[in-house]
Amino acid sequence: MVGTMAMQLPFIRPSRMTRTAPHPVGRPSPDDEVLLDAPDARLSPALVAAARGDHGPAAGLLLATRVAAEWERRDRYVTRLAAFARSRPEWLDAWLATAPQDPDALLVGAQLAVDRAWQSPARAELLREVSPLITAAARGDQRDPVPWRLALDHARGAQAGHKYFEELWAAAVRRAPHHHGCHVAALRYLATSWHGSHRECFDFADRAAQDAPAGSLVQALPLRAAFGYLTDDCGPDDCGPQVPRERLDAAADRAIALSPLLPPADPWPARMRNLLIYVLVRLERWPDAAEQMRLNGPYATSFPWDRASDDPLGHFLRVRDDIRAAAAKEPSRHPRSERGGRDRTGDH
Structure with missing residues (x-):
């Protein structure tokens, strides 16, 4: 049962008050050895393969996270793969063409669509148009909270009301009461609202x-x-x-x-x-x-x-x-x- 402290969002209360190679720990790294946004050892091969147009390792990686219910890593990997697809979409296009009902491909595609819409001055309107993609991703695996994290981000960008957001939040925490990504999405919504x-x-x-x-x-x-x-x-x-x-x-x-x-x-x-x-x-x-x-x-x-x-x-x-x-x-x-x-x- 989900604890009330994790479940209850402030706006529904009766009142509100206004792996890469291991690096030795402790030895400072020279500036030229510091890495920006380095992928971990599981994500790196998927990105290298995607750069060659091969979606197979990415598909295998996300399937493994879903089977093992590694929701935090799955969320991070989906975000990074979608970011890569913004400039190199061919591998994702091929994946969706080959397996149009694959829940992992659908999820990366939905994340990519939200990311693209978010960059536009017509953000709210474009985000409403990608709702069916998020719905399709959410139907792929009923245990997966990551599509619901994406739905929470989408709702914030589309300026959804509190009641609708609370429904999404309840669905997200039913699947994973302590999923970090969903909590961050809710915190951002509160800060925006x-x-x-x-x-x-x-x-x-x-x-x-x-x-x-x-x-x-x-x-x-x-x-x-x-x-x-x-x-x-x-x-x-x-x-x-x-x-x-x-x-x-x-x-x-x-x-x-x-x-x-x-x-x-x-x-x-x-x-x-x-x-x-x-x-x-x-x-x-x-x-x-x-x-x-x-x-x-x-x-x-x-x-x-x-x-x-x-x-x-x-x-x-x-x-x-x-x-x-x-x-x-x-x-x-x-x-x-x-x-x-x-x-x-x-x-x-």
Whole structure:
């Protein structure tokens, strides 16, 4: 049974208040060895084959995640494969032509359609037109929460009302009560619907994290709420009483506790650790940021650094230098993680 803390979205309450080769852990990587958005060892062969026009490895990979109910990895792989297909669609077109009812191909195709629509000024109208693709993907495997994560993202972009979104949310958490992607989609919807109501976003994220297992990525959901706050023209101590500094630190602490439970120096948890490093730098918690940089190894991710710069890799490297200088008690410039984020469509 799904716990009420994970199920209940704030807007339905009676009232609301306003693997690649392993890298040694601990040895800093030279700048030219740092990798941006590196695929893990399972995804990499699928991307290499897709570049040759062969969809077979991608099909095998997604089938394996579905059979094993590896929903978090499946979600990540679908997103990355769809991103690859934006510039190299031939392999996906061939896959859909060969197996038009394949739930894995349908899901990648639906993700690609949503991504393309999201880039358009006519976003809401175009997103409504791709609804049948998401419906078809959702019918492919009734256990799979990933089409429902996609439906939640779609609903936000199409400016769907709260009642419809809540129906999608209930369907998503019935399938996987602690699916990280669905929780992130819900958090984004809340932030979009109630722009500036950071306390509500933190409340939702904290309830979900408290209800999730210790090793679940949902433990990092409050970190996403903290990131939203810190990139909404707010600083750790100067955006009013809505979110006290203690709540930002608690969100970071929860993610710090999660980090050692995930593989060190590995592409899979790099996105979470990069986000954690970003938040720790904004909070000027330099020793903690240095430890997460050590656990992260050579893996930079576009998100969150693309919110501050058009050169996310370069920005990551500069922030890494700041962390080293501050941790060594040397004079350091102010953290380069600028106030205020930009609405980048790559992360919707």
